[in-house]
Amino acid sequence: MAVASRLAVARVVPPDGSGGRGRQGFAVVGLPAAARRGRRRGGAVAASPPTEEVAQMTEPLTKDDLVAYLASGCKPKENWRIGTEHEKFGFDVETLRPITYDQISGILNGLSERFEWDKIMEEGHVIGLKQGKQNISLEPGGQFELSGAPLETLHQTCAEVNSHLYQVKAVGEEMGVGFLGLGFQPKWPLSDIPIMPKGRYEIMRNYMPKVGSLGLDMMFRTCTVQVNLDFSSEQDMINKFRASLALQPIATAIFANSPFKEGKPNGFLSLRSHIWTDTDNNRSGMLPFVFDDSFGFEQYVDYALDVPMYFVYRNKKYLDCTGMSFRDFMVGKLPQVPGELPTLNDWENHLTTIFPEVRLKRYIEMRGADGGPWRRLCALPAFWVGLLYDDESLQSILDMTADWTKEEREMLRRKVPVTGLKTPFRDGYVRDLAEDVLQLAKNGLERRGYKEVGFLREVDEVVRTGVTPAERLLNLYETKWNRSVDPVFEELLY
Secondary structure, three states: OOHHHHHOOOOOOOOOOOOOOOOOOOOOOOOOHHHHOOOOOOOEEOOOOOOOOOOOOOOOOOHHHHHHHHHOOOOOHHHOOEEEEEEEEEEEOOOOOEOOHHHHHHHHHHHHHHHOOEEEEEOOEEEEEEEOOEEEEEOOOOOEEEEOOOEOOHHHHHHHHHHHHHHHHHHHHHOOEEEEOOOEOOOOOHHHOOOOOOHHHHHHHHHHHHHOOOHHHHHHHEOEEEEEEOOOOHHHHHHHHHHHHHHHHHHHHHOOOEOEEOOEEOOOOEHHHHHHHHOOOOOEEOOHHHHOOOOOHHHHHHHHHHOOOOEEEEOOEEEEOOOOOHHHHHOOOOOOOOOOOOOHHHHHHHHOOOEEOEEEOOOEEEEEEEOOOHHHHHHHHHHHHHHHOOHHHHHHHHHHHOOOOHHHHHHHHHHHHHHHHHOEEOOEEHHHHHHHHHHHHHHHHHHHOOOOHHHHHHHHHHHHHOOOHHHHHHHHHHOOOOOOOOOHHHHOEO
């Protein structure tokens, strides 16, 4: 069966849309209802797309098919786009408590009605929204995530962010709900975090304590910002993967914004980043094999095949496959669906359950930054676009990091969450690296010619002074806030 026809096999897409996002086209960004006359009010979709019957595979997927799936992401430079995903904590403005699912469903229904989003349902619960190429989804503890459309310029990206925050704020304020831009829940213990009614999260919640000590904190108490970028060829993917993986700790430092836990300083500048070091090391980390001479699409497939499964999605249900092997699935030996062979959509879903610092799908995801205020939501994609979408800056990064050892990369990964830009590196500090890297990002944006350099202004002072956002918050905590974290809910309110 040809790969092209396999790609057309009936898709089973989980209702949270986690089976991957389209990468072409543009969103209608933030237009009020009157500006989109003729479009019906927000409806409901069971899944996206709603097809959920599985076409029985008549012959097994081969590894070549899985490699070709990743390679199908290659696209010419003129078709490269920018995708952002950002999460935020909802809270009750009176009590500062995390919002419940009932409050969240009220917000989702309000957004659907007022701004014409389609509702995504699971077992009678609204669990997300869809509008064009944009999705709103819920993380396990009710963190609100926008998965943005693939857009051409950073101006469009920032307009999309602003539009989303305007909509969420308009609906939330009427309900007494605010949203917080921070990397870790600053006040409430795990026992106070509500659980969202999503099947895949129940499977993960049961599995996480078996494979690490911090997985439940990751699920329920962290927020991140991600940037998704394209590549033109296998070699371009390799170059971007290596550059972004080496620099991920630098981004973690610049955007560090999670210094509080349960009402007091937690000992880290980015607790969110540290949490990933003991969540599930089978599916996270710095992927040293990316720097091997043999690395390419096939080597990433080999890695992904060895990551234990979480689930398969059948008949509107998540089937618990934790610890099972996708390799066994490929020969019809998955105990939960005996004799059944995976579709490419099963593979796509499996790829979403892998969480390294940089992740490969049919595009590359940069995953190392804490959630933060809106200007920083625009600065992070600017940082990565300036570095990776400009050939000269990308080559400069590859040259800069070429002799970094596996041990040095791992040291940065471990120490930056604690000491940020003040982390020693060779004969200087991470701040020195950050100054060089930020200049390369600015140069890359200048050469793009879209007048996008201004989006990096937000992090200029961070890099110039070496004081991370987290350290600024810690200083406020010790001085103006009189050792209370409560004011952070106002300081970082969207």
